[in-house]
Amino acid sequence: xxxxxxxxxxxxxAWKHFSRNLWLALTTVFxxxxxxxxxxxxxxxxxxxxxxxxxxxxxxxxxVYFKSETPVAVVEQAKFFMTSLPQVKDATVVTAEKxxxxxxxxxxxxxxxxxxxxxxxxxxxxxxxxxxxxQTTDYPFLLEALNNPQxxxxxxxxxxxxxxxxxxxxxDISRSVQVFGAxxxxxxxxxxxxxxxxxxxxxxxTQREEIGIMRLVGASNAFVRSPFVLEGVFLAxxxxxxxxxxxxxxxxxxxxxxxxMFDGANAGLVAYFTAEGWRLALIEGGVLAGLVALSSWxxxxxxxxK
Amino acid sequence: xxTLENVSKIYYPNVHGLTNINLTIQPGEFVSVVGQSGAGKTxxxxxxxxxxxxxxxxxxxxxxxxxKIPARDVPFLRRQIGVIFQDFKLLPQKTVYENVxxxxxxxxxxxxxxxxxxxxxxxxxxxxxxxxRFPRQLSGGEQQRVVIARSLxxxxxxxxxxxxxxxxxxxxxxxxxxxxxxxxxxxxxxxLVTHNREVVNSLRRRVITLSCGQVAADHAEGKYLLPx
Numbered sequence: 070x071x072x073x074x075x076x077x078x079x080x081x082x083a084w085k086h087f088s089r090n091l092w093l094a095l096t097t098v099f100x101x102x103x104x105x106x107x108x109x110x111x112x113x114x115x116x117x118x119x120x121x122x123x124x125x126x127x128x129x130x131x132x133v134y135f136k137s138e139t140p141v142a143v144v145e146q147a148k149f150f151m152t153s154l155p156q157v158k159d160a161t162v163v164t165a166e167k168x169x170x171x172x173x174x175x176x177x178x179x180x181x182x183x184x185x186x187x188x189x190x191x192x193x194x195x196x197x198x199x200x201x202x203x204q205t206t207d208y209p210f211l212l213e214a215l216n217n218p219q220x221x222x223x224x225x226x227x228x229x230x231x232x233x234x235x236x237x238x239x240x241d242i243s244r245s246v247q248v249f250g251a252x253x254x255x256x257x258x259x260x261x262x263x264x265x266x267x268x269x270x271x272x273x274x275t276q277r278e279e280i281g282i283m284r285l286v287g288a289s290n291a292f293v294r295s296p297f298v299l300e301g302v303f304l305a306x307x308x309x310x311x312x313x314x315x316x317x318x319x320x321x322x323x324x325x326x327x328x329x330m331f332d333g334a335n336a337g338l339v340a341y342f343t344a345e346g347w348r349l350a351l352i353e354g355g356v357l358a359g360l361v362a363l364s365s366w367x368x369x370x371x372x373x374x375k
Numbered sequence: 376x377x378t379l380e381n382v383s384k385i386y387y388p389n390v391h392g393l394t395n396i397n398l399t400i401q402p403g404e405f406v407s408v409v410g411q412s413g414a415g416k417t418x419x420x421x422x423x424x425x426x427x428x429x430x431x432x433x434x435x436x437x438x439x440x441x442x443k444i445p446a447r448d449v450p451f452l453r454r455q456i457g458v459i460f461q462d463f464k465l466l467p468q469k470t471v472y473e474n475v476x477x478x479x480x481x482x483x484x485x486x487x488x489x490x491x492x493x494x495x496x497x498x499x500x501x502x503x504x505x506x507x508r509f510p511r512q513l514s515g516g517e518q519q520r521v522v523i524a525r526s527l528x529x530x531x532x533x534x535x536x537x538x539x540x541x542x543x544x545x546x547x548x549x550x551x552x553x554x555x556x557x558x559x560x561x562x563x564x565x566x567l568v569t570h571n572r573e574v575v576n577s578l579r580r581r582v583i584t585l586s587c588g589q590v591a592a593d594h595a596e597g598k599y600l601l602p603x
Contacts, residue, residue: 075483078480085468085469086468089468090468278464279466279467279468281464282464282465282466283466283477283481284449284450284453285424285426285453285458285460285464286453286458286477286478286481286525287450287451287452287453287454287478287481287482287529288450288477288481289447289450289481290446290447292450292481
């Protein structure tokens, strides 16, 4: 009974203190929100960069140009062989006729090219096999695989050389983004921890006399400490709620507006924060609440020794 | 009964707050402890509520040796000694009712009992109609009466008043002293630490005079002696 009564009193005291010191509480919440926002903004930037890299990687492919007289069966055999490789995500054949049609559409306004084409009595273009790898690191292997004696005699050219630099650059960017993002998040998390710790210390410093009075009227250390610790947890949860709303609203607002950077597709922020929201809230809320509770515990302890 | 045997308090590095104090205060007594600033009055008060520990000697309160009282037992001691301070020491974020109730809450007293006791005590000190006010909304005299109410809720056997009228005008001082006399009449031992000569002389009760950390005089029906 006594434990229940004391627990209830501690919760009630924490809540009353929170509501009656609203300005101090709001100031503390503001700092906590800033700390959480800095971490979430970095997470968002990381998501954007990762999505951009993925989109770039999606654009990379190897186009294999077959000689114009190559029979369709050889092209289909090449497609079948390449598709059977686990490194290949997709392989598409553009037939010689389709290639010619696309070429004509592309140069419809150029009379010189159109008249040159009319001079020819047969289709000068061959079929094209477009291969997409699952990972950019797979392209060198795929190029090697194209040297298959069953069809390599029919290949006129491959355009991988044009993309090799891009592929390497994208791979570097991707790696840098991951490393830099992780370091930045770690640094911001550390700053946030220091800011949160000091904010709580300052908040409790303003209440040091109150702590002394509580002890003078016979409150045990645990009875004095607990409401402050619990109030810290209230502050952390309140900050988490505010941050969640702010981050999700910002993602909804920004996502379609960044479409231009992603060829009209949305930037993937909403999808990320929807899918990972609960997990992030649990981790960030847990870490923040733990940190604030620990800071409060330590900060109050300083005034309990007197 | 409060007993101090050869109690000395020396502050670092070598400042003597109290030197060889020997005192016995009987249950139900009204004792004034007087002396000039620096005489050791507040040090004595702090020793009685275990805010300070004696360097030497022994302190007993109601048969309880508090000389080396462990930190975890201090809250229990403070629930048995009512304390009144010059600067009130009220919790500013709590109402009058909550300030008084807090002293019972920390002791784990059931809520129903608190709801019975607090209004009674507030009535005794004449603040039953101001229970919902915050300390900042009260006069100095009213704040001191809240402190007295808070100190009474545990029905303490000893009430220690450290300069309770230091911040009050003459009328409020008179009211507070009358309230202390009333509390004493119900059997509570009152230890009044003060340097207010008029108050001490009007009481005509036991006066212990401290000077330079030592007992200079102890008279059963004494007066505030002017320093020679």
